[in-house]
Amino acid sequence: KNKKDQDAKAAQKKDDNYVLRLADPSGVCGAPQQIAAEKGFFKKAGLKYKTVKLSPDTNGLEATTSNKVDASNSLLGSVVQPLSNGAQIKITTGLHTGCISILTGKNSQIKSAKDLVGKKIGVAQVAGSEATFAKRYLSDHGVNVSDKHSQVEFTQYSGSELPLALEKGQVDAIAIEDPDVQIAQQKYGFNALANSAKTKPFNTEYCCVAYVSEKLAKDHPAVARKYTQAMQEATRWVAKHREETAQIQIDKKYAPGEKSINVQALDFYNWKASYNGAQKAFKQVGNSLQKAGVISKDVDIDSLARNSFLNVETQQ
Amino acid sequence: MVKNGAIVIDKVQKIFAGQDQQAAQIEAVHQVSAQIKPGDFVAIIGPSGCGKSTLLRMLAGLDQPTSGTIAVDEQNVTGPSRERGLVFQDSTLYPWLNVEQNVSFGLKLAKQLSKRKDEVQEFIDLVGLKGFEKVYPNQLSGGMQQRVALARALINYPKVLLFDEPFGALDAFTRMRLHDQLIKIWQKHKITMVMVTHDVEEAVYLADHIFAMTPRPAILKDIVDVDLPHPRDRNGEEFIALKEKVLRILNFTGEEGNLNENK
């Protein structure tokens, strides 16, 4: 009994000294981590942490699985397929809904999903959340988007160059994240074909999730818990302080754009952190990607969902 | 085709600017005047670095005299021309062309290759390289390379053929064989030939007139006429006497300073 106590003490000590490595957060949707840092929620939870700069090409997921960072948050759509391939992360909470749109050119003839058949959609990553959202949207409307027989061509551009590609007619539509959506709409007059914060059934579905590496979940569950709770607290704070959040994002260069535009985006999202909501959304995304032929039929989505989550509430 | 090739060298002088602005100017050739009759074979002989190559390059039109003029058939030489062929000391064959292509290079430039295709083989045969048409220079011996260079110059039917120590790098056997070949070609084509050489025996064996030069700057010290019929006997009395005469004019003692040899 004594020994068990000692062990627990040692573990406690180890956790206290652990410096959590977080992926450098950017973009409007990255608000929870930004706010947790800026408003001291991490500190309050007793976490030591540092951020690791990652360029967008090394998404947080890759950095987390290869143990370059311990935790990150990203769009749910981009983690389902990697998890089905064995990515070693555990989702700990959903953060909010939102934040992707499919845009078409100013005078585009494309008015529906069907109009996109035989056309090109520009995305930042061919398997990213934006592409995943577009595929689900199209698939829901009867367009075949399976990897090898897709009726729509997904081409990759760096995020900032996507509006340019659409403007120059190199693609017929683009799927991008906020606040690039608002900036591009304002600047080029693009039309929104679909918006995950508004279009059904996506508007009720968790879009953004926080996750930790499997290693952290195993070796330092207490740290994972503190991280998750701080993120959830930050999310609740954002829900109440959207204006201030937008201001912080602009001031600290977390996001480009203008405050008034970004606030519009933040306003659409439902900022309510939830574990169960995220798991439900995960199954929805998984099933619809399986139906669309993006995820193999062999994958059991339910057990994948079970294995991909870490419930920090029940862990102890 | 009227063959000529009379050369008049009139008070030719060549001064090289030094390497950089501080360095002194170098006078390589000083006031050389001479006349060469059409079809003559002239050998220019003189100590190392005296200015022989410079004189020859001016005859070819590759360098311009600082003062004085050179005329071939009463036309002033202002630049290189097909009329004046040149064979260098080191092989200057084009290594990416085989023997046949090297020999026909001049015809190709003048767009005469299709018309005069057969002559290429003739000239290859003339220098005794039948069977080597398709061989690249790096597979030929030094002697063979010089014969190809000779054929390459001859095929343009120049009025004047200039040689800068063409056999310097060859062994004695090969050299003797080429001497005889060259004399045959010269007798056949009646070209005016001017050959720079270090080798007194070579000069006496080949030339009608030997121009003996002083150390730098090159001045034409004396002209030795060789009135022996071809083929000449290298061990003949007259031959040896002429050799010794040339050596005496050049004042060659066999004990030249070593430092002069730097190139």
Next chain:
Amino acid sequence: MVKNGAIVIDKVQKIFAGQDQQAAQIEAVHQVSAQIKPGDFVAIIGPSGCGKSTLLRMLAGLDQPTSGTIAVDEQNVTGPSRERGLVFQDSTLYPWLNVEQNVSFGLKLAKQLSKRKDEVQEFIDLVGLKGFEKVYPNQLSGGMQQRVALARALINYPKVLLFDEPFGALDAFTRMRLHDQLIKIWQKHKITMVMVTHDVEEAVYLADHIFAMTPRPAILKDIVDVDLPHPRDRNGEEFIALKEKVLRILNFTGEEGNLNENK
């Protein structure tokens, strides 16, 4: 240091495998036997491609005889050694080393440079290159390069010094000067010297014994002893007679087939 350098060549034969498996074997040297006394100067002379270089390389230990043995001072030659220096026809100076560094190369390899530093200058002076210590090979004339190669070989005090046509690429003046220098060095150091050459005059001027070889495969046809004191007179009667004797043995007619010259 006891200098020796007695060479015994015993029924040496060298057969080269053909280029690929189909090609015939080439016999380059056939059953050569000879003895060379310590301090002798031997010239090996014979037609092009007959196998002279092959024989010399076997003496150096760079090639192994197919059968027969070579012994130096009663020790069989099984590989190259510092005891047997070699000077090649083309310059084999290390282009990245200046004259001084080239000459001291052997000392550096043997880790004797610090001990024998002064000798480097001595040997540079010996071959008449004082003042050129810091110059790189590409700035030297061919003759100077060969003299550096000579100094580089001599500084290791080999018992035997082997030369493969060392002066082949030089002009007649330079060659004669080097002949005299070589004789002086030989007389001073009493090294056994074996020189392959094409040049009959060179052989008669330098050697005590001239080995005349047949066309391939090389067989030792005759040995001509030269009993003239140094310095020899190239125009002397005996000299010319010996030259003609060697030429007669080699059966040189001046009209060798051209095709044989391919290398």
Next chain:
Amino acid sequence: MLTGRFRGFVYKSYFIGGAFLLVSLYNLATLKFALFNPLYFPAPEAILNVLVSDWQFLLMCLLYSLRLLGIGLLFGISAGLLTGILIGWYTSWNYWLDPIVKLFGPIPSTALIPIVLSAFATSFQASAFLIALSTWFPITILTNSGIRNVKQDLFEVADTMGATDTQKILRVAVPAATPDIFVGIFNGICSSFITLVTAEMIGVKYGIGWYINWQRQIMGYANVYAGLIIIAVTFSLIITIFFKFRDHFLRWQKGVIKW
């Protein structure tokens, strides 16, 4: 003939054996003992499986890449030769172009993506341009130095045969510079390979670099390895063919790059 082949086989057998041994060790380490993270180091069977089941798609990707590479190399080599000849031969071209080459040449084409994307009408053109650009620079440098190092004699011989300037460039300078030009092209090919993967990140439809990138996003590492194997074999083959061609072209020369 047969014995020759047999010998060749015997000669290679140790190597083949060694390769098998290595694959087995890797297999043991990943499958049996899980020494490496099996996500990043999938079993050889998994990789083989991708190659077998996905070969049509992979082949299509490869062909797309080869087309891009081919067009990029074609323009890059042509432009490199042209610039190299201009600055190597003409003093006035050298005056204007040489500083530009020296300043802009070393810029890695991957850094230029933002600019070329807006400068070209289609992103295929932009990608091809990036590849051409990375090829152009080393070829320019080596063509230029090849031409400047041609022995003066070779031009003088042509002069005494009445050659024009153009004839001296095309019949003397360029052939004499080919050994250097081939080194430049080798260099350019290496650069083009590196650039290809990056160039396929912008708006290409398919491509082997695109495939690797895509599979990396979804953590399909067996597919990533399959793509890498295809790249290794293809690129090695391209260089081998290039050197075979060079050996034939430069058969007159000794001492060329050994491959």
Next chain:
Amino acid sequence: MLTGRFRGFVYKSYFIGGAFLLVSLYNLATLKFALFNPLYFPAPEAILNVLVSDWQFLLMCLLYSLRLLGIGLLFGISAGLLTGILIGWYTSWNYWLDPIVKLFGPIPSTALIPIVLSAFATSFQASAFLIALSTWFPITILTNSGIRNVKQDLFEVADTMGATDTQKILRVAVPAATPDIFVGIFNGICSSFITLVTAEMIGVKYGIGWYINWQRQIMGYANVYAGLIIIAVTFSLIITIFFKFRDHFLRWQKGVIKW
């Protein structure tokens, strides 16, 4: 001395004038007539402004890049020389290593990012490895061919002076191969530049490639251009210094690459 400098200035004046003219034209086209999209083609003032106001940050990025490049090149050049010598000199090393070099060498290091990321402890190591790898291949190939092309005579001379194998490698083979080795290093440097920009996409703290990439994400194109100008000047300078060093090292040689 002074007159020499003055002459140099006069000689360059046309070029400087030309450059000014070009900048003015660009200025007119963007500012006055808005011929190009001013977002992607910012006015020269804007770029200059970035250089002036952001110079400290840019300098820091540059130093980070130079450190990464320096470490990558150091390892790449060392490894390349070692492999090149091993396969160029030793038959047995050649037997085992040569096929590996030929197969793995041409793989663009940018395609290996997924693997190296997981294989190295830190992403700095991974980035440095990518740069080293891209440098290693051409240096290996050219060191190998340099050594194999050394004239046999040079070794035989050393033999007749009792040289050991190690002495023949270090005192004959390597010095004789230096001209080729330098071409390989030039090639390697070009490759390392291309790779740097990509390598700085994976988890580096700062870097000039990272800066360009970051500014590109947030559409700060004036900053992108400023970064490009710094890259152009720095890389050009690196190559110039490299060639100066080479010229000094190879002062015994004629006919080297002209820069």
